[in-house]
Amino acid sequence: ENGVPTYEIPFGSQKRKQSQQEIPALKWADLSDEKRGLTLVNAEKYGHSCVDNTLRLTLIRSSYEPDPLPEIANHEIRFAVIPHIGPLEVPAAIRAGESFNSPMAVVSAPVQKGNLPAEKSFVECLTPNVFISAVKKAEDSEALVIRMFECEGKETAAKIRITDLVKPGSKAVETDVLERPLAKNSAKMDGDVLTVTVPAFGQATVKIG
Known part of the structure; x- marks a missing residue:
């Protein structure tokens, strides 16, 4: 009931108080207590707020000057909710954000023997x-x-x-x-x-x- 919101910042994360105010985060935000929590992973949507133990992601925010209708278009919005047991583990949240925003690319190739092992990291x-x-x-x-x-x-x-x-x-x-x-x-x-x-x-x- 007393969840603490944590927001990803460049090269780290920042815990903040619950607030109606919109807070920027990069690839993820999390709301957790010592027993459980939720990590909200996003793609290209950075405005978050947390109030009454509810973590929210702003999908579209539009200005009205000079263009009164700047967001009239088709929007593709991607996000994922990842529950976890126990308090937030920042490394796990970072990996989830990176994986969601940079998924593995699959490339078709002909059958060949190749000279690299099946699994390798440079x-x-x-x-x-x-x-x-x-x-x-x-x-x-x-x-x-x-x-x-x-x-x-x-x-x-x-x-x-x-x-x-x-x-x-x-x-x-x-x-x-x-x-x-x-x-x-x-x-x-x-x-x-x-x-x-x-x-x-x-x-x-x-x-x-």
Whole structure:
């Protein structure tokens, strides 16, 4: 009866009081107590409100100036409601939001032997409370850059397995968002596994090459 609403924000989440006021959220919002809860996952609809233990999603909000009828059209609205037992688990909500907004693509291909295993990840995060937000080529070299964030509010030694994207013996360097090396470097490679310390509710960027 005393549910706490939680809303996804960039690289994290924010608990708020129940309020009639509309609150923005990215891919999900959740209303939970210690025993149970509901996660509301959305696609491209960001206005939420929560009052009287009811979590609401605004489907259409229209302005009246300068165009008095700006939303007259066919609208496709996608959302999902996911019940759960126990309090909110933020990593599970993040995964649900990502899966709903970026579903697996199915591609038809001819029958072939292929040279890859049936299951493979080029970059795989092995730490449940850390999520990869970007994998890219470095701006000034051929090095690989990986960005990540921590979602549960605890400093974490994140482990990420990297397959076939970097050369054996590559070194890992922790950088700022402009890819400039930091004075303090917690990143290191052990075989194909990268380890780096991610601050509580913080981000880390690592250049490997």
